[in-house]
Amino acid sequence: MRYISTRGAAPVLGFEDVLLAGLARDGGLYVPETWPTLSPEDLRAMRGLSYSEIAVRVMLPFLGGSIAEDDFRAMVEDAYGTFGHRAVTPLVQLDRRTWVLELFHGPTLAFKDVALQLLGRLFDHVLAKRGERVTIVGATSGDTGSAAIEACRDRENVDIVILHPKGRTSEVQRRQMTTVLSSNVHNVALEGTFDDCQDLVKGMFNDTAFRDRVNLSAVNSINWARIMAQIVYYVASAVALGAPDRKLAFVVPTGNFGNVYAAYGAVRMGVPIERLVVGSNSNDILARFFESGAMTARDVMPTLSPSMDIQISSNFERLLFDLLGRDGAAVEAAMRRFRSEGSFAVTDAQLAEALALFSGHRVDEAGTMATIADTARTCAYTVDPHTAVGVASAAASGVDPALPLVVLATAHPAKFPDAVEKATGRRPALPPRLADLYEREERLTVLPNDLATVQAFVTERSRAAGGRA
Numbered sequence: 227m228r229y230i231s232t233r234g235a236a237p238v239l240g241f242e243d244v245l246l247a248g249l250a251r252d253g254g255l256y257v258p259e260t261w262p263t264l265s266p267e268d269l270r271a272m273r274g275l276s277y278s279e280i281a282v283r284v285m286l287p288f289l290g291g292s293i294a295e296d297d298f299r300a301m302v303e304d305a306y307g308t309f310g311h312r313a314v315t316p317l318v319q320l321d322r323r324t325w326v327l328e329l330f331h332g333p334t335l336a337f338k339d340v341a342l343q344l345l346g347r348l349f350d351h352v353l354a355k356r357g358e359r360v361t362i363v364g365a366t367s368g369d370t371g372s373a374a375i376e377a378c379r380d381r382e383n384v385d386i387v388i389l390h391p392k393g394r395t396s397e398v399q400r401r402q403m404t405t406v407l408s409s410n411v412h413n414v415a416l417e418g419t420f421d422d423c424q425d426l427v428k429g430m431f432n433d434t435a436f437r438d439r440v441n442l443s444a445v446n447s448i449n450w451a452r453i454m455a456q457i458v459y460y461v462a463s464a465v466a467l468g469a470p471d472r473k474l475a476f477v478v479p480t481g482n483f484g485n486v487y488a489a490y491g492a493v494r495m496g497v498p499i500e501r502l503v504v505g506s507n508s509n510d511i512l513a514r515f516f517e518s519g520a521m522t523a524r525d526v527m528p529t530l531s532p533s534m535d536i537q538i539s540s541n542f543e544r545l546l547f548d549l550l551g552r553d554g555a556a557v558e559a560a561m562r563r564f565r566s567e568g569s570f571a572v573t574d575a576q577l578a579e580a581l582a583l584f585s586g587h588r589v590d591e592a593g594t595m596a597t598i599a600d601t602a603r604t605c606a607y608t609v610d611p612h613t614a615v616g617v618a619s620a621a622a623s624g625v626d627p628a629l630p631l632v633v634l635a636t637a638h639p640a641k642f643p644d645a646v647e648k649a650t651g652r653r654p655a656l657p658p659r660l661a662d663l664y665e666r667e668e669r670l671t672v673l674p675n676d677l678a679t680v681q682a683f684v685t686e687r688s689r690a691a692g693g694r695a
């Protein structure tokens with residue numbers, strides 16, 4: 227299995243190098259040169275298997291033989307053994323045809339754990355084999371950060387620096403990151419938005435000398451391995467609901483486009499998904515794209531679903547690569563235009579191709595609150611504000627009523643207790659292992675939105691660069 231960059235000018239890599247590389251050296255994102263496929267027989271043979279076994283079968287082709295199957299199976303079983311539900315990602319039925327796919331049973335209560343629990347183990351395995359050490363720098367709007375910290379804390383060969391936008395996450399999200407006091411974990415509260423954090427991370431990857439000096443790696447969904455691990459729950463839930471003999475649709479609360487791109491990956495592999503509904507909050511750049519074919523950035527506004535307060539959706543570039551006929555130079559030109567002019571557009575034919583599978587929907591703050599309240603009242607089920615964007619988008623999606631509709635529950639309601647309490651009158655409790663979260667000591671560094679300042683901070687904390695941990 228070989229991986230190519232969406233901008234067409236970076237070295238072609240195998241799985242282990244893609245895992246460690248993060249962003250490609252031409253600024254693009256890695257994608258498989260060709261998609262492996264799952265035949266109808268492969269899908270039928272997955273019925274009744276454990277999540278871990280399905281995960282091994284889905285992901286093995288992406289490894290291209292670089293990791294022995296038994297070693298990989300052990301990592302997968304260990305990763306999903308940390309989840310608080312035997313099914314790992316259980317389905318809960320809300321009404322006749324609507325299901326919720328609960329992705330929040332991992333250690334940090336959001337869907338990020340599904341990929342990052344595995345990534346932590348993959349990093350360990352590959353770095354130990356190579357005798358290398360990496361410095362991970364990640365950007366978070368609230369959930370990737372804690373999941374990555376939990377996956378990488380105390381790992382001998384990894385130092386991790388997480389940038390979060392100061393004051394723009396929920397308190398639970400912030401404390402889940404800043405109360406981890408391991409010596410290899412460093413939290414930065416950046417004076418800016420999530421988009422600023424992500425821009426700094428990309429800036430560090432694009433500074434080749436810096437990137438090589440600290441041996442930079444990524445935990446954001448720019449890292450291909452994140453996408454690979456997220457494809458699994460689309461396959462597992464589709465099979466549980468009757469695939470390949472029954473088609474279905476998914477509704478995905480979306481920010482950085484990683485999760486819904488993983489759903490697109492499942493489609494490319496042969497899972498019979500008829501429609502992908504992209505749910506946005508008021509930061510609706512994706513909904514506007516699916517309406518007009520133009521990607522036009524606006525200022526980010528804080529919402530009740532802060533993890534989706536994003537205007538530059540990194541992974542859209544992976545879809546764009548396919549829409550533009552896998553022409554790296556065309557992607558590079560579109561991205562350059564987006565950076566300089568804040569906008570680019572696809573042709574009508576390219577938009578029509580996207581709309582054959584995707585549709586966009588936006589949900590405002592009042593709609594989010596009303597959905598949390600209605601779902602609690604009518605289904606006796608509590609959703610967090612991100613999942614509420616999905617549930618509201620499902621209701622308005624117009625997807626063929628004969629199809630099962632699966633809404634991704636991306637976070638546990640206890641991560642956003644204020645919004646949930648306001649909508650339902652009941653405050654969701656944190657699980658017992660996090661019950662003292664508000665009493666724990668916090669450690670973080672506030673930094674300005676300035677690349678040189680953040681790079682100096684990272685270098686000083688990078689053992690790969692000879693700094694102190």
Ligand SMILES: Cc1ncc(COP(=O)(O)O)c(C=O)c1O
Pocket residue numbers: 336337368369370447479480481482483484485486533534612613636637
């Ligand atoms: C709870 C939650 N829901 C939805 C999203 C959006 O997912 P994606 O960025 O993969 O589109 C995020 C952040 O990524 C999140 O943390």
Ligand SMILES: N[C@@H](CCOP(=O)(O)O)C(=O)O
Pocket residue numbers: 365366367368369370371445446447448481482484485533534540
């Ligand atoms: N919502 C995310 C933003 C980063 O997304 P990622 O999937 O690229 O890691 C978060 O919670 O940090």
